[in-house]
Amino acid sequence: MRGVPHVGQVPGDAAGRQYVVVRHGEGLALWLLPRDEGRASDAQQAARERNARREVEEALARTEQTVSALREAEERYRLATRATHDVLWDWHFGTDRVRWDPGTGDAFGHATAVLDHQLGWWGARVHDDDRFRVVDKLVDFVASTGDVWKDEYRFQRADGSWAHVLDRGVLAxxxxxxxxxxxxxxxxxxxxxxxxxxxxxxxxxRERFIGILGHDLRNPLNAIVLSARAQKRRGPLECTPEQHRQHAQRIESSATRMGNMIADLLDLTRARLAGGIPLRKGPMDLGVVCQQVVDELSAAYPERAIAVDVDGKAEGEWDAERLAQVLSNLVGNALEHGTPEAPVFLRCWAKGDHQVLEVQNPGTPIPEELRERLFDPFRQGEGEREQSRRNAGLGLGLFIVKEIVQAHGGIVEVASSEKDGTTFTVKLPRPPRPKVKAKASRGRTRTA
Known part of the structure; x- marks a missing residue:
């Protein structure tokens, strides 16, 4: 028995035989000792007990070190996921289940208790427009020989909103x-x-802005320069009165066009850089403004019919000049793009605590994909509508309309169909306002 590592000794049996527990391979064995070996001195027994205690203490220390290392690794993992805002996942193909990191709640609001570990739970929260693309690419990747997958898509948060995510995985x-x-x-x-x-x-x-400065503004400027040069070259005695009139008219119209472009650019700059278009509010009658805009456009389009209907009181505190700009833009667009033989309708009425303006024209409807971007700057129809003699602008009109309406705390909407044509609706807040003396034609329809 010498040289055999002892673990401990057990009491003898009734026959007086002694046993000892020893290490044997990967396990333990019970050995029968000769009678003389079973009798250990007190010193030997104490030494064995000390050795046993030391082995137990060393085993406990190793266990504590392992637990401490696991705690540190878990803390590093937790801090790393918090620092990167990543959500870790583990997909087991045998069970087709996904284990989600608890950080899913912090990142996307999904509580751990409601997380479904089936793969379908994840797929149902991928955006409809992304799902087939993402799933097809993932299936193709798993069937390939690759080991690293990556994709970007929209993932639904717990509150129903959508997050753009970058998803990456390593396949074993x-x-x-x-x-x-x-x-x-x-x-x-x-x-x-x-x-x-x-x-x-x-x-x-920036590219479009530079293009405006280099091209759109240069065209009317060139017309002014050429007309002035022609007038100067011929002299007052060589030009007929009609030629003088034509040169003067060309200079005036080009200068007016440049002025409109510059005004639009200033409004654009205010809207983007200065926090919105400034307003000068005051008591006004919106019915009067409607009639003024119709009169001006009727003079510019004598061949077109414009029907205006102001129902009830239209008094309030708004910026009269800016709202005239809104109406001129909307009615002007309706005249440009509506059916030439059909009238354009301008309606104004009070609805609850709002004043409503509506501009409607029959004609070809605006495509849905274009309606979504209709109020963006520099939109001119993108081939759907031709620019006319009057509407050779910068594509800022509807953008400025939206900014002016929003500056008043209102909204502007557009609806377009084959049956009803195109309708722009403006809703302005209308709390009680001081009455004004200006009067407008109300409760009847007038065709200009």
Whole structure:
């Protein structure tokens, strides 16, 4: 028995035989000792007990070190996921279940208690417009020989909103190349996506702005210069009165067009850089403004019919000049793009605590994909509508309309169909306002 590592000794049996527990391979064994070996001295017994205690203490220390290392690793993992805002996931192919990191609640609001570990729970929260693309690419990846997958898509938060996410995963395969497990992380990149889109839009804006300065404003300026040169070259004695009139008219119309462009650019700059278009509010009658705008446009379009209907009181505190700009733009667009033989309708009425303005024209409806961007700056129809002799502007009209209406705390909407044509509706807040002396034709329809 010498040289055999002892673990402990057990009491003898009735026959006086002694046993000892020893290590044997990976386990323990019970050995029968000769009678003389079973009798240990007190010193030997104490030494064995000390050795046993030391082994137990060392085992406990190793266990404590292991537990401490696991705690540190878990803390690093938790801090890393918080720092990167990543959500970790673990997909087991054998069960087709996904284990989600508890950080899913912090990142997207989904409580751990309601997380469904079936893969379908994730798929149902991928945006409809992204789902087939993302799932098809994931299926193709798993069937391939690759080991790293990455995609971007929109993922639904618990509150119903959508986050842009960057999802990445590493695929583990068995010895035969079959997928067994995939571990990955989902990062919320909504802010980055928004900033990137803003940068792209800003670059386009600068490019368009430079184009305006280099082209759109140069055209009327060239017309002014050429007319002035022709007048100067011929002299007052060589030009007929009609030629004088033509040169003067061309200079005036070109200067007016430049003035309108510059005014639009100033409004655009105010809207983008100064926090919105400034207003000068005061007591006014919106019915009077409607009639003034119709009179001006009727003179510019004598061949067109404009029907104006002001129902009830239209008094309030708004910016009369800016709202005239809104109506002139909307009615002018209706005249440009509506059916030439059909009248354009301008209606004004009170509804609850709002004043409603409506401009409607029959004609070809605006395509839905264009309606979504109709109020963006520099939109001129993109081939759907031709620019006319009057509407050779910058594509800022409807953008400025929206900014003016929003500056008043109102909203502007557009509806368009084959049956009803196109209708722009403006709703302005209308709390009780001081009465004004100006009067307008109310309760009847007038065709200009």
């Amino acid at each position: 395969r068995d010895d035969e190349g079959r997928p067994v497990r995939m571990i990955g992380s989902m990062m919320d990149v909504t802010e980055r996506t928004r900033e990137l889109a803003s940068m792209v839009e800003e670059a386009r804006f």
